[in-house]
Amino acid sequence: MAEIVLDKVSKRYPDGALAVQEVDLEIADGEFVILVGPSGCGKSTTLNMIAGLEDITEGELRIGGQRVNEKAPKDRDIAMVFQSYALYPHMTVKENMAFPLRLAKVDNATVERKVREAAEILDLSQHLDRKPSNLSGGQRQRVAMGRAIVRSPKAFLMDEPLSNLDAKLRVQMRTSVSRLQKQLGTTTVYVTHDQTEAMTLGDRVVVMRGGVVQQIGAPQFLYDHPANLFVAGFIGSPSMNFVPATLENGSLRSVLGDCTLTDRVRQLLEGADAPREVIMGIRPEHFEDAALLDASALASGGRFTSQVDVLESMGSDKYAYFTLTGEQAASAELQELAADAGSDDVPGDGISLVTRLSSASGAVEGASADIWFDTDKVQLFDPSTGRNLTYTER
């Protein structure tokens, strides 16, 4: 067990492409840290550099206080779980799990005991003599975990370990990964492109984009206080709504109508040197059916009326989708997010809006609905830099 420190770690490929740029990250002993971002953001490269599978171009990597830049993977005492599991197909489950111990020249009795322990933890005891090809996806995944935990390494590295499982199993394995990590208390770095995994698993989440760390923080903090447009759009599902808006004497003009900013937001804006044209971000849950609220609540927020495009009832909530006429919020970061989600080429005019309403809402598909939103929860972003103008540490 050990802490892992990345000190201005960069990765530049021979062709000059900068894959990872000056990542500063301190992972405490026993901490579960998630690296998350769209594909090509450098998260896997960062993990491979920690593992020693890729060289570090610049900066220093310390594991347990020791510089390990030049050390081979086998001398770093860390275990890795691969996306493809990478089980050795010619070995049985038992041999697969024993492999790291055999390489470390551990005596037979200890190997036997450790493999049995790991198999018990992972519920693999009855499969020890089978070959990986005869196992289900979930079982293979557990064998891969088993191979990582048998030798009690200083840290676990996991490269999208759940992305090959089907949706139901993924949720189940997610909980067991989390439980296992708590149980063993081993420092873990986990790479995923799935923001749900990032939100649910980690003690802290590192959001990356184009090789640069965007923000590091606890999942809830990133959700409530995204540092920029990218983090705001990436974290949360369904994602935050973005609407272009104009700031005028403390009021905000947009397709959602004019609304007055709350004192809290106004104070934050004053310190941030905000431009006139901004992008307004509101999470779906900060909308509500105006018919369900009393007058005092209504007075403290903004309101707009529009036709409901699609209404999805989830039982506990209702998701209402709107399309408002107007220019979509434009920024490089939002485009990248759309490209990652694969929605960049979906034709659509106007601003699409997702709102989460109470299940008691009487909104009907195709009919007009009167929607209220909480102006105190509004986040404002600078369209040119993507910076969150309303960012606060609290």
Place this chain on the structure above:
Amino acid sequence: MAGIGGAETTGKKVGWGLLNAVVVIYALFPVLWIVSLSFKSSKTLADGNFIPREWSLENYKNIFSTTEFTRALINSIGIALIATAIAVVFGTMAAYAIARLDFPGKNLLVGVSLLIAMFPQVSLVSPLFEIERSLGLFDTWPGLILPYITFALPLAIYTLSAFFREIPWELEKAAKMDGATPGQAFRRVIAPLAAPGVFTTAILVFIFCWNDFLFAISLTSTEQSRTVPVALSFFTGSSQFEDPAGSIAAAAVVITIPIILFVLFFQRRIVAGLTSGAVKG
């Protein structure tokens, strides 16, 4: 599968069956003819009967009665096995490097090795003869093993690198993370998975060495290193006027047996889909 099979008409099946039968007979008839010849006595040798009228082991007794054939058999087995072993070991290492690493001149190397394989062997025989004579390799085992390796290696590298490319690279990374040195990762993870490829290559190389006639007749002069195909051509009857066809047939049958054994032995190791279950699935 049953559904697809059922959709086929009987006529089609008969047609295919006939075609297959023709091909099999065409391929195997000469072999059967040789086997038949080898069991005929010298009197009935030329009677033209497909099934020998009197079965005799005379020819087999004859070829094993002198050292001419037995010595050649030992030479053939020894030379082919040694050449195969060396070619496969070097081929495995070279193919692994070609499949995994990017080094300057890689394409050139592959190109040159292919070029060697395509070179007409006849054109190399005279220079080789001169070189081996001056080096003292003429009419020795190494004198044949070396050219065999030279021509078998490109073949081995080509076949093996195709197999190596099939092995997921992540397995190697996993082995490294599990604490293996590059050598251990290769020996304990990659090589066992490449085994089917290694055995396939071994069979091909062995057959190439076993069947070679050109080098063997040009680079040997005595029983000391003469291989079976050459020895066969030197066969004479027990008297000057006797037709050696019976002995040649018997010898031909005998030298087919090691090849069949070799293929059968290694074929069982060539298990398809050995890598299934390694990744995804």
